[in-house]
Amino acid sequence: xxxxxxxxxxxxVRAGDLVPHPNNWRRHPPNQRRALxxxxxxxxxxxxxxxxxxxxxxxxxxxxxxxRDLDPDRMVTVELVDLxxxxxxxxxxxxxxLAALAETDARAVLALAAPLQTESQxxxxxxxxxxxxxxxxxxxIERDEDAEPPAERFLVLIECADEAQQIELLQRFxxxxxxxxxxxx
Numbered sequence: 001x002x003x004x005x006x007x008x009x010x011x012x013v014r015a016g017d018l019v020p021h022p023n024n025w026r027r028h029p030p031n032q033r034r035a036l037x038x039x040x041x042x043x044x045x046x047x048x049x050x051x052x053x054x055x056x057x058x059x060x061x062x063x064x065x066x067x068r069d070l071d072p073d074r075m076v077t078v079e080l081v082d083l084x085x086x087x088x089x090x091x092x093x094x095x096x097x098l099a100a101l102a103e104t105d106a107r108a109v110l111a112l113a114a115p116l117q118t119e120s121q122x123x124x125x126x127x128x129x130x131x132x133x134x135x136x137x138x139x140x141i142e143r144d145e146d147a148e149p150p151a152e153r154f155l156v157l158i159e160c161a162d163e164a165q166q167i168e169l170l171q172r173f174x175x176x177x178x179x180x181x182x183x184x185x
Contacts, residue, residue, distance in 0.1 A: 006081045006083060007082075008082050009079075010077055010078070010079055011059070011077070012076070012077055013059055013075070013078050014073065014075060014076075015069075015070070015071060015073070015075070015076045016072025016073060018059050018064075019054065019058050019059065019060045020061055020065055021061050021088070023089060023092060025092070031122060031125070032066065033066060034120075034122040035125075036066055036067065037122075038120035038122050039120075039123060042118060042120065045076065048078055049061060049064025049078045049079070050064060050081065051063075051078045051079070051080060051081070052080060052081050052082070052083045053080060059078055060088065062081070062083075062095070063091075063092075064078070104130055106130070106131045107174060109130045109131050110167055110170050110171060110182070113127045113167060114167040124163070128163070131182060157183075166182055167182075
């Protein structure tokens with residue numbers, strides 16, 4: 001397969017000078033805005049916005065509309081791509097849904113999140129939602145393809161002091177080969 005590199009450059013632009021795409025179909029609720037603000041506060045800018053040049057020289061956004069809107073006076077890095085208006089519309093309609101097709105490995109999420117600390121309630125909620133609300137994650141936790149389900153089930157429910165202890169115990173028990181899952185209630 002011959003794949004063209006359409007990335008032209010990275011430029012630094014005042015956020016308020018970026019032109020929002022008129023067909024942007026994504027809406028950004030307050031909880032997403034808080035999580036992005038907290039992520040920027042903790043990590044800084046770690047991803048460029050995505051755009052292409054309009055005939056008048058301005059940059060039209062494909063991805064990064066919320067980051068543009070947070071602070072119009074902030075200087076942001078934009079990855080410029082060589083796309084026509086039609087190709088940009090295809091990218092706008094493809095990037096987020098394509099990323100959303102990835103499945104969640106709940107055990108990997110728990111292992112990744114366990115040692116992490118944040119003061120941000122929005123980020124903690126975002127990370128918890130990866131396991132708690134993802135049907136695929138729940139199927140990964142609950143399935144054991146190599147074993148027949150037992151006729152009887154013997155369960156132990158452990159009440160944890162906090163989320164950190166819950167994650168610690170889940171990792172420990174999974175490491176010992178025990179089938180377990182998180183319940184938040």
